[in-house]
Amino acid sequence: MVKRTITILDPTSKRRRQDIEMAPRRSTIEGGVVGFLWNDKPNANFLLERFAELLVEKLGPAEIMHRHKLSASDPAPEEIINELSRKCDMVIIASGDCGSCTSYVIHDAVELEKRRTPTVSVCTNEFLPLGRVEAEALNMPYLAILEIPHPLGGIKIEAVRAKADDAIGELIVLVRTSKEELKERSKRGSN
Amino acid sequence: MKNDYDYDMVIVGGGMAGLTAALYALRAKLDVMLVEEKTIGGSIADTNLVENFPCFPGGISGIELINRLVSQVRQLGAEFAKTTVTRIELRDNLKWVCTEEADYCAPTIIIASGARPRKLAIPGEDEFIGRGIHYCAICDGNAFVGGEVAIIGGGDSGVTGGLYMTRIASKVFLIEIQHQLGATAILQERLYANPRVRVLCSTELTAIGERSCKKSLNIKNLETGDSSELVVDGVFVYVGIVPNTDICHYIVDLDSTNHIVVNSDMKTSVEGIFAAGDVRSNSPRQALTAAADGATAALSAERYLSRLSEKTL
Numbered sequence: 001m002v003k004r005t006i007t008i009l010d011p012t013s014k015r016r017r018q019d020i021e022m023a024p025r026r027s028t029i030e031g032g033v034v035g036f037l038w039n040d041k042p043n044a045n046f047l048l049e050r051f052a053e054l055l056v057e058k059l060g061p062a063e064i065m066h067r068h069k070l071s072a073s074d075p076a077p078e079e080i081i082n083e084l085s086r087k088c089d090m091v092i093i094a095s096g097d098c099g100s101c102t103s104y105v106i107h108d109a110v111e112l113e114k115r116r117t118p119t120v121s122v123c124t125n126e127f128l129p130l131g132r133v134e135a136e137a138l139n140m141p142y143l144a145i146l147e148i149p150h151p152l153g154g155i156k157i158e159a160v161r162a163k164a165d166d167a168i169g170e171l172i173v174l175v176r177t178s179k180e181e182l183k184e185r186s187k188r189g190s191n
Numbered sequence: 192m193k194n195d196y197d198y199d200m201v202i203v204g205g206g207m208a209g210l211t212a213a214l215y216a217l218r219a220k221l222d223v224m225l226v227e228e229k230t231i232g233g234s235i236a237d238t239n240l241v242e243n244f245p246c247f248p249g250g251i252s253g254i255e256l257i258n259r260l261v262s263q264v265r266q267l268g269a270e271f272a273k274t275t276v277t278r279i280e281l282r283d284n285l286k287w288v289c290t291e292e293a294d295y296c297a298p299t300i301i302i303a304s305g306a307r308p309r310k311l312a313i314p315g316e317d318e319f320i321g322r323g324i325h326y327c328a329i330c331d332g333n334a335f336v337g338g339e340v341a342i343i344g345g346g347d348s349g350v351t352g353g354l355y356m357t358r359i360a361s362k363v364f365l366i367e368i369q370h371q372l373g374a375t376a377i378l379q380e381r382l383y384a385n386p387r388v389r390v391l392c393s394t395e396l397t398a399i400g401e402r403s404c405k406k407s408l409n410i411k412n413l414e415t416g417d418s419s420e421l422v423v424d425g426v427f428v429y430v431g432i433v434p435n436t437d438i439c440h441y442i443v444d445l446d447s448t449n450h451i452v453v454n455s456d457m458k459t460s461v462e463g464i465f466a467a468g469d470v471r472s473n474s475p476r477q478a479l480t481a482a483a484d485g486a487t488a489a490l491s492a493e494r495y496l497s498r499l500s501e502k503t504l
Contacts, residue, residue: 017272017293040321042333071321073229073330098330099236099254103229107273129258133231137271153333154359 096123206233208468211485232257315399338424
């Protein structure tokens with residue numbers, strides 16, 4: 001009998017990671033609940049407070065909810081993420097203005113998006129590239145990230161509020177942008 | 192390589208060593224996955240100014256250095272995963288990097304998992320972590336604008352952290368247990384010249400408490416044996432590092448301080464597994480040497496893969 005060798009080929013491709021679906025976004029937050037997650041970075045609280053004032057004035061959410069995590073270089077506790085996800089229609093997170101805090105701002109945003117709560121993360125321009133890489137590494141490359149000028153810490157409160165005033169237009173755009181449009185913006189190189 | 196593997200190489204750790212290893216491996220057209228648990232860029236991303244990296248007179252900010260390196264690596268098509276590595280194991284004659292997300296199989300692994308700050312292990316430390324006790328001045332220093340802080344540890348990291356805090360705080364106490372600082376001479380010179388700094392050598396921090404929303408430090412003068420109280424707004428601890436070898440201590444040989452033993456090619460005791468950066472034994476713990484380690488490890492891994500390919504042909 002002739003001995004034959006059979007070679008079996010595996011037709012599957014190598015394991016590759018896949019993007020995680022972002023949360024659906026509403027076209028408006030009027031009458032909704034907007035959450036603000038402060039990561040304990042200095043002045044990020046004042047920035048978020050000013051954003052809250054401006055959003056109430058311009059977009060009319062029914063309720064504002066502020067939450068605070070105690071360490072910028074750790075993930076937000078699960079109970080905070082779950083509560084924000086349960087109660088909010090949109091969450092704004094600040095601030096990514098150092099390496100580890102940027103990493104965990106993005107991490108928290110991805111956790112909220114996974115729970116179907118849309119987010120906008122705030123990073124300073126120096127840390128925005130890192131924020132983008134972190135989002136990509138967490139399989140959510142089109143995450144909405146708002147860029148503000150560095151630095152945020154160590155400046156006067158009036159200067160912090162001025163940064164919020166300057167960035168509110170872009171924040172509103174990001175709040176209103178659909179996830180499909182975020183993808184397109186990202187491909188075009190916009191935040 | 193043959194398709195038995197998910198990647199040609201899995202790099203554990205995305206700091207300077209891991210990113211540079213990725214750079215070299217990608218230029219060699221290897222299929223690479225880089226896994227990082229915390230911050231891509233590692234501790235350099237939290238460094239205010241890197242003054243001793245060649246080609247940057249006047250220094251370069253840590254984040255700028257990392258942004259450049261990440262951009263360089265991404266141009267080559269690097270794939271990053273943000274997840275926790277739970278263990279590295281040898282299974283079915285293959286090498287596996289197991290993560291919370293997936294297990295990745297590769298013929299070569301570069302462990303560049305870095306190190307974490309060593310704790311003081313004194314009463315009160317755990318209680319106040321993140322609430323007055325910190326391990327990174329650049330991350331958390333701005334919480335103490337105009338205040339008084341203590342830096343624990345007089346090595347390069349402690350003195351650099353102390354100098355950074357002189358720009359923010361009104362007073363910086365630098366506490367060193369040895370009778371003199373261990374930092375590089377140029378850093379010491381700057382520290383001693385700064386009027387906001389008071390250096391306390393031969394001084395041990397023995398406990399941390401709270402007094403009127405401030406931190407109360409019990410300090411002991413080791414020359415006189417006298418104990419006293421120092422009240423500050425915040426404390427930054429720089430007393431060394433602990434290598435992140437929990438994921439591999441049962442596979443590769445470690446030295447007495449739990450760093451991975453490597454030879455000059457960054458080879459570990461296991462064929463096909465390499466180590467680079469702060470996690471390896473006798474690392475000088477510099478951004479530049481971490482980069483050099485990463486390059487050496489990637490080149491060695493590439494040679495190993497070539498030999499493996501020849502064998503399987």
